[in-house]
Amino acid sequence: MKRFLFPFFLLFLFTTPICAQHKTENVVIVTLDGMRWQEVFSGVDSAIVNNPKYTKDKEGLNSRFWSGDPGERRKKLFPFLWTVVAKQGQLYRNRNLQNYVNNANPYWFSYPGYNEIFTGYPDPDVNSNDKIRNKNTNVLEFINRQKEYAGKVAVFSTWDVFPFILNKWRSGIYINSDLDSLKFNNRELKLINDIQFLTARPIGVRPDILTYAAGREYLKAYQPRVLYIAFDETDDLAHAGQYDQYLESAHAEDAMIADLWKTIQSMPAYKGRTTLIITCDHGRGDKIKDEWTDHGQKVKDAGHIWIAVLGPDSKPVGEAGWPGQLYQEQIASTIARLLGLDFKAEHPVAQPINSIYSK
């Protein structure tokens, strides 16, 4: 009897999926374009608020978001991150605690950043925001190619370059960007479609709230296994030097993420089986205060970013307090790993972040 059991046992060992214990069956990713780690971890920056060049209504802003205690201050700006994620999830990395997350790409602007997040490869040739069809395979299309996920990967973005970054012509994933029609036989999506064509476009693309609303209603109606929502307003408002509006958008996006998490927890297909990853494409200037509006290679410190995670496979450590260095290129394989998949592509792919998926 033993003679037959032994080879069977070996077979079991070698065919077990790489992450047999994972509870995650769905992954939801949200990005806040160019959102500085400084506000995420310390709240409103007094030096910028007190500069009339950047803040029109200092008193109004301070009454909503200011506290002398940085712990309280960040909670006022990002209540979901610092009440729910800080207790039940993980937040990387507070530079004040000698913990770092950086772009591995040297460019520190959007297309190279999103390419790095989703391909796991900081390709030196990807160095423009132009509408160029990305040659690199991304993790979303890799997941969509797996039989059980086929047709169940969807992207809603405000910025209209995402169809190119994620190469919708090749990848086959559903990508709805800016003014792409929401042609669905669904009352809510039809209404959002009407609104997006009727609304003002203060930053030249549809408002983030419509990208969010479309993503949420799509989730409820079609239940994708992987959903990515890409916000844009924070970057545009920071470039415009409107610190108050930049913070208002960041605060609203935190509320949208809270609403998304509430929606996820209300649906049996998602509750307790979904990991949420929140991050950004690049940082912005730091010490030289006038550089907070900008980013790119010439802006010191603009390669510093952050990641927040909430889900059943991630230990509830809160704010990561141990020293170390993570890179944006590790997010792609981490997304796959959470689903028990090993992301491979025609280009190199960085290792996943172990502390996110090993509970």
Ligand SMILES: [Zn+2]
């Ligand atoms: Zn920018």
